[in-house]
Amino acid sequence: MLYIFDLGNVIVDIDFRRVLGVWSNLSGVPLAALSAGFTQGDAFHRHERGEISDEEFAALLCDELGIALSYEQFSAGWQEVFVGLRKEVIAIMQRLRQQGHRVVVLSNTNRLHSTYWPEQYPEVRAAADAIYLSQELGMRKPEPRIYQHVLQQEGVKPDQAVFFDDSLDNVEGARALGIEGVLVTDSHTVPAYFS
Template identity: 40%
Template sequence: MTDVPSPHLEADALLFDLGRVVLDIDFSRTLDHWARHSDCEPVLLGQRFVRDELYHRHEKGEISDQAFFAGLRSSLGIALTDAQFVEGWNAIFVGEMPGIDQLLLRAAKRLPLYAFSNTNAAHVAHFSDRYAKVLGHFREVFVSSTIGLRKPDAAAYDHVVKAIGVPAERIVFFDDLDENIRGARERGLKAVRVTSPDDIETALQALGI
């Protein structure tokens, strides 16, 4: 069930998260890939993997991919090469979310579209090329590793709102995580929690699109 804040929405811009909103992701694919190159079971790697300070610094562009992978060698207890790490890291991307291309195409005829993702340089390099067509619907894609700020920090939303150039309350933001939805609403954006593309469809209808 969608979390549209009102049966009738108004907006001057739409802002979309990427993972599980525009692009389907599955972290088990990453763990499976790393496990194949190490003497470790995927479930054990999953237990050892934590989204800690090193992970957050990587997403804010404060450390390189190489430094992040060096940290993973220690925390995961596996001796993969950088190439093996990045190949598995990018295996997280499954494809486009079902029907999202047509939804974005429809929305872009009425309103400017933007994206905002917590992500890192390796993922950006990968998805920017592989999914260039669907990402082409966005006027700009804001990524945490470039702006040095990540959701749900207030400064991250403020930065993106200022760059878009319309009042926060005139932006509808789509994200799959409760904490990011709460953070957006605290900064004045209208926010819709996405559990499937149907939630985006419902919101577009509420916008008269």
């Protein structure tokens, strides 16, 4: 079997409120105002596909939120999204590989984050046979082609794959292609699936 794991809130806990907290402190804009204005819109999606640079993304998002931050300040806040590793999921990934299964990571991410988390959490790369990142592929979940790309690269049919993600849209995108999709709602979902 091929087991496909999302990164954020599946292998690594993330929390965008931490990002907004840093930006609020640096900009003086109230956290409530930033929370109300923060969406994962067009700029977010284009950045995750690698269509715009980190600097362009920072400028667009600061403009959207009405905050004046330097690129360095923006970046410092952006990296605060990472909370910590779900070690029990890493252990499951390692066990699956020992049992002869393929284990890969498929993440909607961006260059800013992908220059950070591999150093912070080297356990992720060590527990995966391959890592597929949206900004390197020029496509993002839930676009059908990104799942098809992973299946093709791994040489498996959809019914030979299980996909774990914390986004219902992404899970439904995988299911539409015949992949078993598991919606990860908290840190217990993945361990419970394998228990």
